[in-house]
Amino acid sequence: MLFFFFYLFFFKLSAQTNLKGKIYFDNEPKSNVTVYLNNTTTGTITNKNGEFNLEVKNGVYQLIISHIGFQTIKYNFDTSTYTKPLVFSLLEEEFVLDEVIINGKENNDEWEYSFSVFFREFIGTSEFSKFCTIQNPDVLFFEFDSENNILTAEAIEPLHIKNEALGYDIFYDLKHFSIEKKFTKYLGYSYFKELKGNKNKQKKWRKNRLKAYNGSQVHFYKSIIKNSSKKEGFVINQFVRKKNNDRPSQEELSKARKELSKSNVALNFSRKIDKPKNSIDSALVILKKAKLPKYIDYLYKSEIASSDIIHKENNQTYLQFDNNLRITYLREKEEKGYILRNPFSKPRKAFLQASNIIPLAEKFIIYPKGILANPLDVLYEEYWSYEKFAHSLPLDYEPNNDD
Known part of the structure; x- marks a missing residue:
């Protein structure tokens, strides 16, 4: 399986800046809005006056403003040009889930299967993945395009992922997920929070984080x-x-399959054919070569x-x-x-x-x-x-x- 794996993030290091701002909705301050630097542990929530305050290392960042039911705000900024508090206005989210997605949710077996594929291709199948759980799977909806063999996923609110192998609570704002042929692509914004644990857990997490990094x-x-x-x-x-020239072309493979479909003879693919004696033998030789890499x-x-x-x-x-x-x-x-x-x-x-x-x-x-x-x-x-x-x-x- 091949995959694209990417963060929407910009980062550069130096000293620190006190980043201040205020969030509004309908011209009124909005409290409890999550504000964080994408894919970091740096974040906070707005107070009752809609205000936030973050200490950040100087550099170029992507600030994410997220609240359930509202459109995610992405703001790229450079601390070297930051001179005054930031002000943002939230817009309500409009979810349009078509009947195929909704029906997929209602069909429990199909949803469970799609979720298992999503988990495998997004979280993975490694040893660490066994210690990961999606705490709110019900926010996920899936659509399968059978004609083009494409699975897509949408989430109506950020995924809450608990990674007990690395010691993080992660809130992942999924913006795109698709599996097409052998390609998996996903895109989103991450906010990491460290889990609390005793000394033994902390030691295990430090060891696993280093293993994940190396x-x-x-x-x-x-x-x-x-x-x-x-x-x-x-x-x-x-x-x-x-290109592997020893592997038959799609045209040759199609002709070979067509030839064999017309035959009433029992086919033996394990039979060794040094020199084809007829069209059936030739077709078998071609199909055997289909296993060769492209x-x-x-x-x-x-x-x-x-x-x-x-x-x-x-x-x-x-x-x-x-x-x-x-x-x-x-x-x-x-x-x-x-x-x-x-x-x-x-x-x-x-x-x-x-x-x-x-x-x-x-x-x-x-x-x-x-x-x-x-x-x-x-x-x-x-x-x-x-x-x-x-x-x-x-x-x-x-x-x-x-x-």
Whole structure:
């Protein structure tokens, strides 16, 4: 399964600023409105006068204003240009759920199945995912487009996700979720709150957070910015992906299936055919080759340096490279669940964690906090597509604090 996984967030570090503001609805101050910096643990709620106050490190952020029944407000701001309190007016949300979605909710079996698929592709199937629960699943609605094989999800209020593996209560404002063919895409805004626990739980959470961070995309991006990827356990290889000419085309496969459908002879796909003697044999040979991969990856550059893929331009840091990257993390092996996720694969021992970065743009801005300005610029494959939301950490997480 491939996936796009992205946060809408902007971040840059330095000193601190006291951020003040006020929220209104119908020209009246609105209390109990959630105000937070996207994908961080920094947030608050407005008081009875609709006011909020946040201490934030200087930089560029995305402020999220969220309240059930109202449209989410997204506000990008730079603390260097912030000079006076911010003022926002809420607008009521208008949910338009068509009959297909509503009926899907009424059909409990269909909803349960869709929810299981959603959980698997959003939260994941890793060890950490077993300790994650969606506290308010009833806010989710699903629609399945059978003609195009697309599953989409909507949430009428932020999802409340409890991650007892990492010690967070997470409020996730889901804006988009879809599964189309082998691609999973989701988009939203996150607010993290630390769970309370005894010393043993705190110790476990610190250990698990460090495990989630090590080898992650954020860890990798931070390491290449610091030019320390090799020191921190990453090996970067470059590969090109080419069409497998040994695999039959869709036209050839269709003709072979049509040929076999006309036959009254019992078919034996396990029979070895060195030299086809008739059209049935030829069709069987073609269909056997359908199991071959559509594409083959060819490694052509090994152990490249961080400096080979990082470029500075106009005070911005860019990630830019030809073809694709293969990232191997040397300090952790794959989870057993990752090895077993394909029930038809042969049993094997755990390998080192390996992931692919497939670029969808010529170059892309990368921020010091280890995120891309536009996460849609890349596609992740293999291990990073396995570690889904259950491994998410707030972007103000610092590994040294939990070491």
